[in-house]
Amino acid sequence: MSETFELGTIPPMGAVPKMMKAVVIRPEREGEPETAMQIEDIPVPECGPTDVLVMVMAAGINFNGVWAARGKPVSVMKMHPEEQFHIAGSDASGIVWKVGSAVKSWKVGDEVVLHCNQSCRECPSCNGNDPLACQRQRIWGYETNYGSFAQFALVQPQQLLNRPPHLSWEEAASYGLTYFTAYRMLLGRARIQAGDNVLIWGASGGLGVFAVQLTKLAGANPIAVVSREDKAELVRSLGAEMIIDRREFDLSKGESETRRFGKKIRELTGGEDADIVFEHVGKYTFPTSVRVAKRFGTIVICGATTGYDLDFDVRYLWMRQKSIIGSHFANAFQAEKAHKLIFAKKIRPVLDQVFNFEETAHAHQLMAENKHKGKMAVRVQAPVPAS
Ligand SMILES: NC(=O)c1ccc[n+]([C@@H]2O[C@H](COP(=O)([O-])OP(=O)(O)OC[C@H]3O[C@@H](n4cnc5c(N)ncnc54)[C@H](OP(=O)(O)O)[C@@H]3O)[C@@H](O)[C@H]2O)c1
Numbered sequence: 001m002s003e004t005f006e007l008g009t010i011p012p013m014g015a016v017p018k019m020m021k022a023v024v025i026r027p028e029r030e031g032e033p034e035t036a037m038q039i040e041d042i043p044v045p046e047c048g049p050t051d052v053l054v055m056v057m058a059a060g061i062n063f064n065g066v067w068a069a070r071g072k073p074v075s076v077m078k079m080h081p082e083e084q085f086h087i088a089g090s091d092a093s094g095i096v097w098k099v100g101s102a103v104k105s106w107k108v109g110d111e112v113v114l115h116c117n118q119s120c121r122e123c124p125s126c127n128g129n130d131p132l133a134c135q136r137q138r139i140w141g142y143e144t145n146y147g148s149f150a151q152f153a154l155v156q157p158q159q160l161l162n163r164p165p166h167l168s169w170e171e172a173a174s175y176g177l178t179y180f181t182a183y184r185m186l187l188g189r190a191r192i193q194a195g196d197n198v199l200i201w202g203a204s205g206g207l208g209v210f211a212v213q214l215t216k217l218a219g220a221n222p223i224a225v226v227s228r229e230d231k232a233e234l235v236r237s238l239g240a241e242m243i244i245d246r247r248e249f250d251l252s253k254g255e256s257e258t259r260r261f262g263k264k265i266r267e268l269t270g271g272e273d274a275d276i277v278f279e280h281v282g283k284y285t286f287p288t289s290v291r292v293a294k295r296f297g298t299i300v301i302c303g304a305t306t307g308y309d310l311d312f313d314v315r316y317l318w319m320r321q322k323s324i325i326g327s328h329f330a331n332a333f334q335a336e337k338a339h340k341l342i343f344a345k346k347i348r349p350v351l352d353q354v355f356n357f358e359e360t361a362h363a364h365q366l367m368a369e370n371k372h373k374g375k376m377a378v379r380v381q382a383p384v385p386a387s
Contacts, residue, residue, distance in 0.1 A: 022150035030071030033364035058173035059148035060091030089148030090116035090141035093172035178206035180330035183338035194219030199274035204231035283307030350374035
C-alpha cells in the first residue's frame with residue numbers, strides 16, 4: 001500500500017495507507033477558521049481493538065469546528081495534550097475501512113453515518129443510565145482528535161448508524177450532530193407535547209431546521225426566529241407558519257424590547273406565551289427567553305453562540321415557576337430513534353451548500369460570520385459530480 005493517496009481516489013477495500021490528507025488546526029495558528037484550518041498530510045491513526053476506522057466520504061460543518069479553530073473559550077489541544085494538532089469534524093458519512101479485533105457489529109465495507117458521542121462503555125452510566133453521564137464522555141471531533149475533516153476518522157463502534165439509502169454522501173453527512181441534539185432537547189429533555197408553542201431561536205440554522213421539523217412532527221407549533229428573508233422562506237418550507245424577524249427588535253435594549261418581543265409572540269399564537277424556548281444563542285437572547293416562556297414553561301439550552309456568561313432577571317423564573325434545562329448532544333439510543341425518522345422520510349436533511357475539501361476552512365468561516373443557512377457539508381472522498 002502506498003504512503004498516501006489522492007483525494008477522491010478509493011484504495012482497495014480495507015487497504016490502509018500510512019498517511020492521509022486532513023484539515024488540521026495547530027496551537028500556533030488558533031484563530032478565525034480561514035487561517036486556523038489548513039490541509040496537511042498526517043499519519044493515519046492506529047485502529048485499536050475496540051476502534052473502527054472509517055473512510056470519510058463527506059463531512060458536515062458544525063459550530064464546534066469554529067470553536068476549535070478559535071481555541072476559545074478553551075483550546076481543544078488541552079483535551080488531547082499528547083497530540084498538539086487537531087482534526088475537527090463531528091459529522092460524517094463513510095465506509096467502514098478497518099475494525100478492531102473486538103468489534104462484532106460492523107464489518108469492512110459497511111456504509112455508515114456517525115453520531116459524535118463517545119464514552120467509556122464500561123461504567124454504570126454507560127450500562128444502565130445514560131452515556132452522557134459517563135465521566136469519560138467526549139464529543140468526537142471536538143474533545144477528541146481524528147474527527148471527520150480527513151480521509152480517515154477514528155471512532156467507537158457504537159457511533160455507527162446505517163447510511164439511509166435515499167441520501168447522497170453529502171446529505172448523509174450533514175445532519176447527525178445538530179439533528180440528534182435537537183431531538184434530545186425537545187423529546188428527551190423538554191418533553192414536548194402536541195399543542196405546545198415552541199419558540200425556536202436561529203430556526204434556519206443547524207439546530208433550528210430540525211427543531212422546526214420535530215416540533216411539527218410532534219403536533220406542536222413552532223415560532224421560528226430568523227434574521228433574513230431567505231431564512232424565513234426556508235423555515236416556511238419546513239412548515240413554520242409563525243415567523244419572527246428578529247431585526248425588528250433590539251434585544252440589547254432590555255425590558256421594553258423584550259416586552260415588545262413577548263407581545264409579538266402572543267399576537268402570533270392568539271394570546272399564548274411559549275411553552276418551550278429552544279435556546280442555543282446564549283447571552284444575547286437568554287434574558288428574553290426566560291421572560292417569554294410561559295408560567296411553568298421550559299427553557300432548554302445546549303449552547304451559547306453569543307456568550308456563555310448569562311445574565312437574566314431570576315424573578316421571572318421563580319415567581320412563574322419556569323425551568324431551565326441543560327442538554328448536550330444525544331445518546332446512541334436517541335440517535336438511532338431519531339435516525340429512523342430520516343429513513344421514514346418524516347425528517348429531512350436541510351443541506352444548503354456543498355463544498356470541496358479544500359474549502360473546509362471557508363465553510364467554517366461562513367458559519368462563524370452567520371452567512372449560511374441550514375446545513376453545509378464538504379466532500380472528502382465522495383466524487384465531485386460531473387458539471
Ligand atoms: N451541546 C451540544 O450538543 C450542541 C450541539 C449543536 C450545537 N451546539 C451549539 O449551539 C449553537 C448553534 O449551533 P447551530 O449548529 O445551530 O449553529 P448555526 O447553524 O450557526 O445556527 C445558529 C443560529 O443562531 C442565530 N443567531 C446567531 N446570532 C444570533 C443573535 N445574536 N441573536 C439571535 N440569534 C442569533 C442565527 O440565526 P438568525 O441570524 O437567522 O437569527 C443562526 O442561524 C452553537 O453555539 C453550537 O456550538 C451545541
